[in-house]
Amino acid sequence: MTHATARLLHLVRRYREPAVVQAVRSTAAAVVSYVIALRLSSEPAPLTAPLTALLVVQVTLYTTLTTGIRRVNAVVAGVLLAIGFSALVGLTWWSLGLIILASLVVGRVVKAGEFVPEVAISAMLVLGVTRVADTAWDRVLETLIGAAVGLAFNALFVPPVWVGPASEAITDLAARMRTLLLHIGEESGDTVTVEKAAARLHEARRLDNDIAEVDGALRQAEDSLRLNPRVREGLLFRLVLRTGLDTLEICAVVLRVSCRTLTDLARARGDEPLFPPKVALALNDLYRHTAIAVESFAQLITAQVSANAEAAESRLSEELATARRSRARLAALLPEEMDRHPGQWQLYGALLAEADRVLDELSVDKRSERLMEELDRHARARRERYPRLHRLARRARRARTLARSRSGSGSESGGGSR
Known part of the structure; x- marks a missing residue:
């Protein structure tokens, strides 16, 4: 057996490892989102979609859901800021500094988390083009496509357990x-x-x-x-x-x-x-x-x-x-x-x-x-955080207990009559 064949067999045996599964899932989600964005976006190279999918398809389902929401918030906030600035002042050295500062502040307000810089990046990319409105909404569309594909991949292909x-x-x-x-x-x-x-x-x-x-x-x-x-x-x-x-x-x-x-x-x-x-x-x-x-x-x-x-x-x-x-x-x-x-x-x-x-x-x-x-x-902590859900669960347990007791007493009375 050659060395290359041995390495290939070793990789095949490791296909179930979390790191390998994650790499395949991320690559597939990025490619699928790019193909969809090519059909729906007017941009010739809608790379925002695969970038978003790559970031949204995180190593766990929990982080994927939370990350996807924060990233969409960041991009939409940056795009809206760019549209507002382009209508008022356009692109100058001082407006660029002002939009970066405003983006970083707004990113904290919309709770973008680690994607706070993404607010400023989105705003600058949109502000620097000539067709601000078209580019802005194309960027939002690509972001939504990437996030949707990433979430769909995690729903259909559950992330590995680490x-x-x-x-x-x-x-x-x-x-x-x-x-x-x-x-x-x-x-x-x-x-x-x-x-x-x-x-x-x-x-x-x-x-x-x-x-x-x-x-x-x-x-x-x-x-x-x-x-x-x-x-x-x-x-x-x-x-x-x-x-x-x-x-x-x-x-x-x-x-x-x-x-x-x-x-x-x-x-x-x-x-x-x-x-x-x-x-x-x-x-x-x-x-x-x-x-x-x-x-x-x-x-x-x-x-x-x-x-x-x-x-x-x-x-x-x-x-x-x-x-x-x-x-x-x-x-x-x-x-x-x-x-x-x-x-x-x-x-x-x-x-x-x-x-x-x-x-x-x-x-x-x-x-x-x-x-x-x-x-x-x-x-x-769960009872304090979700008191209504706790009360409903307690009522459901009481109802099941009562139903069992009634069915038990009914079977006993039925057995006695026989």
């Missing part, structure tokens, strides 16, 4: 946290220089950037689940991933604080090992099982796309229980160290407290509690 990439990002974040935990655990019995301990601290700080990247991927996944007819439990999926990322973020912060504590301890130790062999072994066991627990937690919260949720939860519970036993053994060994180094007792206490916080955050009960709190919060 839960998979978000889950992979969460899993990668947990893997980096696991690696850092293993490293600082393995080094607990060595003579660690301040520079080496500070390098681990910088590694922990880099997790903040990783969390920001994962948060971006998760936001995209959350938008892909909104208004998506292919997803039934979209809210539950979003909350499971979001609360899971919140937990990992807390653990990353605590891990950074632990690295700060170990850096201070390395500075106080000097040429001595951080801990004697027994204490180092207990601390290494604690961090090793905590590392596995972090990885198992990530597998648990991404189980809707990776399956094996029960196995991940069981493994998580086992590793947390083992880590707590290691923590208890470490707490029993530390008083002797405190006697030898009484000035460092606060560092030992900080390590224990930080370990407790991570183990508590990763616990299954804590995860369930946080998830239920988020579900309740969303339910309250």
